[in-house]
Amino acid sequence: MYRLNNRAFRILRDEAKRCSSNDEVSRIERQICMKRLEKLRHEKGEPADFDELREAVIDVYPQFSEKVLKQAVRANQPSGFFSKVKWVAILMTSAAGVLWAVNLPYPMIRWPVARSAPILLLPSFIGMDYHYKGAMNSVEQADQLVNKATSLDDIKLGAGKVKQGQHHLDNLPIWFLGYYPEAYCSLFSCTWRFTLDEFEQARRHIARMEAVVFQEENAFKSLERSEQALQVAKQEYEQAKTVQDQKKSRSSIQKEIDHLEQIPKQTLAGEQAQTKLIAYKRDFGEFTVAVIDTDNGQTGTLIEAAKVFALQAAQASQNPPHPAQKWQQVERLWTEAINRLEDIKVNEPNYLEAQKLLAQYQTNLGIVQLRRETESESKEILKQANEQIQSLIASPPSAPNQLKAEIQGVINQLKTVKPGTTGYADAQQLIASANNKLKQIQAK
Template sequence: MGETVMRLNAKAKSFLTKEINREAESLGFEVQKDIVLKRLNQLAQEKGKPLGKEDLAEQVTDMFPTMADQTLTKAAKLNTAQQWRLWLMTGGVMGAGLVGFMGLIWLVNLPYPMVRRPVARVAPMLLLPSYLNMDRNYREAIAHGEQADQLVNNATSAADIELGAEKVRLAQQNLDQLPVWFLGYEPVKVCQFMGGCSWNFTFDEFQRARAQVGRMEARIFQEKNALSALTTAEQNIQTARASYEQATIPEQRQAAIKSWQGAINELTLIPEQTLAGSQTTNRLRNYEQEFQQAAGLVAGTNQTQTMVMAAQQFAQRADQTMAQAPLTANQWQEVLNLYQEAIQRLQTVQPQDAQYLSAQTFLAEYTETLGKIRINLAAEQGATAQFDQAQTQIQNLLTNLPASNDSQGRNRIKGEISQIISQLQKVQPGTTVYDQAQTLINQAQSRAQQL
C-alpha cells in the first residue's frame, strides 16, 4: 500500500495562510478570509493528489482576485515537492470500482468545495441532490422572508409579530443551508436540463439577503420592545390610578398623580411606526382625559400647576438665550428680566397649594441662577467699559505719535502701550469683547517690541 499523501501539505498551507491573512487585512475581506481558510483546513485533511498552481488558484482567487501569481506559484511548488508519494489520482474517487453508485453519489454531494467543484465541471448531474436541496432552501428562504415582511409590516396583533419572528427564523435557517463557497459557480448543464435554476445568485446577493433578514430581525426586536413598553406603561397607569383612588391625604394624591403622569409619558415614547405605537394614539387620548379629570379634583392643582408651568416657560426662554453665550449687556438684561418673571410667578404659590414643594424647588434653583446672571451682566458691562476705554487710549496714542528719532517720545509711547495692555487684560473671559481684547493685546505687545 502506498504512503499517505495529503492534498495540501503543512508547508504550503502555512505559507498560504500568512499570505491570505495579509491580503485580507489590507482589503478588509474578513468574510472571504474565513471561507478560504476553511477550504485550506479541509484540503489539509484530505488524502489525494497534491494540488498544483491552477487548483490552488481555484480555491483562492474567487475570494481574493488580487492574489499575486508568484504567491500561487510558490505555494504550488511547496505543495508538489513530494508528489512522488501521491496514491489517489485525479478522478480516483469517481472511478474507484470498490465504491458503489449510491456511495459515490453520497461522496460527491458532501458539503465540501474540493469535492463538489471538480464534479460540477465534469459530471454536474451527480450533484442533482445538492442542487435540489439548494433550490428548496433558496425558494423557502424567499418565501419565508416575504411572509415575515407581510406579517410584520401589516401586523394587527402581537400574534402576527410572533409569527413573523418564526418566519424570519426559518428564513435564516434556509440561508444557512446555502453553500456560500458555491456562489458564482453556475451549474450550467443541470440548469439547462431543468429549464433554469433559481439558485443562480452572487455572493453580493447572498450578503444582501443576509442583511435583509438581519434588518427584519431588528424590526421584530423593536416591535416586541414596543409591545412590552405598552404593556408596562398600561400596568403603571392602572397602579397609579388605584393609588390615587386609595389616597387619603393631598400628598398621597399628588404622588399618585405624579406616577400617573409618568406612566402616560412612557406611552408617548413608544415609536409611532410600530404596532404598539399605532395602538397607543387613541388609548393615550383617553388616558390623558381621565388623568386631567382626576388631577382637577386636587385642590388648587390646576392653578398652581399653571403658575409653575408658566415660570418654567420663562426660564426655558432665558436658557435658550443663554445657550448662545457670550451675550451682550442688553441680552443679559433680557435674560435677567425673564428669570425675574419666572420667580414672581413661583412666589404666588401658597403653602397650602398642592404644588408648593415643587414651586419652592424651582424657586430655589431660579434664584441661584438669577444671581449668576447678575454676575455675568456686571462682567459684560465692566468688560465693555474697559474695552471702550482701551480703544479711546489707542486713538489718543495714534494722534500723538512721536517722530521716529524721538527716543523720549518712544519711551512715552511704550508706557502708554503698557497701560493699554493692562487695561485690556481686565476684560474677563466669556464676554463679547474678550476675543477682540486678546487680539489688541497681541498687536500692542508686537508694536511695543518694535519701538
C-alpha cells in the first residue's frame, strides 16, 4: 500500500496549481512541491497523515488550504470493511433485480430463459411447488371438514381451509400449466406435474365448498335465531295474562317451528333442526294444537269434520319445502275444512266457536296459497335460468363484457328464487358457479 494514493494526490495537485502563478519562480516552486508528493505517492507504508502532507506543501505555499489538506487525508484512507460490504450489497441487489426480472410472470420473458438458463427460474419453480402442494393439502382438508362436518366449528375451520386453498390456487401461474420444470425436478425429485384439468377441477371443488360453507353458515344462523325465538315465545306464553297474549305467543311459536322446517335438510343445521323439531313439537305441542282445538271440547259434527281436514292439512304441510302439487293438496284440505265451518249458521250454538276456527283456517289457507305461488314462481325462474345457462354454454358471446353481462343477468334472476322453496338450494349452487365463472373471466 502506497503512502499517498492517486485520489489524494490529485486533490493536493489541484490546490497547488491554484496557489501558484505562471512565472518562472512559481513553476519551480510547483515542481518542488510535486516532487515531494510524488515521493510519497511511490513510497510504500502507512498512509501519510495531516502533518506530513502539510509539511510537504506549507513551506512552498503558506496559503495552502487546510480544508483541502483534511480532504486529502480523508481520501488517502484505505477502503474499509463497510466499503467492501457496500459493494457486495450493490452486487447482490443487482443480481436479485435480474433474478426478479427473469421470474416475472410474462411468457415472453420466461420462455427464452427456460430454454437457455432454466436454473434462473428456480424461485418460480419453488413457488409453484409450494403453492401446488399447499393447494392440494388445503383442498383435501377443506373437503374433509366441510363435506363431513359434525359441528359448526368444523364448518368454520373448513372455511379457513377453503380460503387457504383459494389463495394457493390464485398464486399458481395459470399460463405456465403443463410446463414441466425439468431442471428443478432433476435436483429435487418432483413427483407432480401441473395440468389444466387438475387445476380446473381444484377450482370447481373450491367453488362448491365455498357455496356449501355459505349455505351451512346461513343455516346455522337460522337455527340459532329460531331456537332463541322459540324460548322467548314459550316464556311469553307462560307469563301471558290475557287470551290475546296467549294467542300471540302461540302464533310466534308456530312461526318459528315453520322456520325450523324450512332450513334445508341437506345441511348439517337442517339435520340438527329435524332432530330438534321432534322435541320442540312434543314440548310445544300443547301450544300449537290450540290452533285446531277448542276450549270446552264440545263441538258439533261440522266442527269435528272441519278439525279432521285441518289436522290432515297441518300434517301434510310439515317438513317443507314441498312442490307446488303438494301445496295444492294442502290447500284443498284447508278449503274443505273452511267449507264445513261456513255451513254453520249464525243461530246455531257453536257459531262463535266456528267463526274463531274459520278465521284461523282462512289465515292458514292464505299462507299455503302464498307458498304454492312462491314455489311455482321459483320453479319457473329456475327453469328459465337453466335454459339461459344452456344457451350460454352452447353459444357463448365472443365479447367478454357481453358474456359477463349475460352471466350477471342469470345471477340476478336466480337471486329472486325464494328461500323455503324446493329450487332454492339449486339456485344457490348455480349462483356460486356463476360467480366463480365471473371471477375467472375478470382474471383473464
